Amino acid sequence: MADxxxxxxxxxxxxxxxxxxxxxxxxxxVYTASELEAEQKSLEIAKDIQKLNWxxxxxxTTLQEPDILKKxxxxxxxxxxxxxFPMGLTVTARNKKGITxxxxxxxxWKQFRKKADDELDMPILAGFxxxxxxxxxxxxxxxCKKESDAPQxxxxxx
Numbered sequence: 001m002a003d004x005x006x007x008x009x010x011x012x013x014x015x016x017x018x019x020x021x022x023x024x025x026x027x028x029x030v031y032t033a034s035e036l037e038a039e040q041k042s043l044e045i046a047k048d049i050q051k052l053n054w055x056x057x058x059x060x061t062t063l064q065e066p067d068i069l070k071k072x073x074x075x076x077x078x079x080x081x082x083x084x085f086p087m088g089l090t091v092t093a094r095n096k097k098g099i100t101x102x103x104x105x106x107x108x109w110k111q112f113r114k115k116a117d118d119e120l121d122m123p124i125l126a127g128f129x130x131x132x133x134x135x136x137x138x139x140x141x142x143x144c145k146k147e148s149d150a151p152q153x154x155x156x157x158x
Contacts, residue, residue, distance in 0.1 A: 030077045030098045033138025043130045044075040045140065049101055050127035053148040057112045057123060060105035069102035074130075074140075082139040083108065083128070090139075104128075108142070124148050 036043070048068045054060070060069060073081065077098030084090045091111050093103045108125070117123055122144035129141040 027079075027097055030079050030096065032079055033136065036076075036078070037132075037137040041076065042132070043078070043137075043140075045128050045130055046071055046073055046075070046101060049073065049104070049125075052125060052127075054105065054125045055117075055123050055148075056108050056125055056144065057115050057117065057120060058109070059113075060102055060109055069100065069105070071101050073099045073101050073104050073128075078138065080138060082135075083142050084135055084139050085142045085144070122146050 031041070048071060052063065052068070054063060063069065073093075079094065079096050079098065081093045081099050081104065082090050083093060083104060089111070091107045093099050093107045095103045105125075112120065124145050124147060126143040126145045129143060131141065135141055
């Protein structure tokens, strides 16, 4: 009796058709790693990242030039980037509209924000490198250095 009631009830869900989860719609011009590899395109990293001299355990919002954070990190824009450190650590930046420099710096900062300066061997971000043979199409190598190239502010003596 229960079987016939379900068959005659038009509002009952049909067990043969399940609701499928919708995937995020692709935004034109934003690539995934597999699309980049299929088209054999090369990534170009924003030149602004290479000259930031940013300390990886400080917030990206403390940068002297906050307008840089809004720029795309790569050309063409990517929806997901893995950032691989020389010590083996990998962090992932995601933004379906295209990864900005802020997205990259945020995931790095979230990993290192609780570390003191003396706990980090190389605390300054020197930049990123793209080599699809070593890292793959969706991965950038992170380059860090010991000291900043930027001139340090001198304290005034009284």
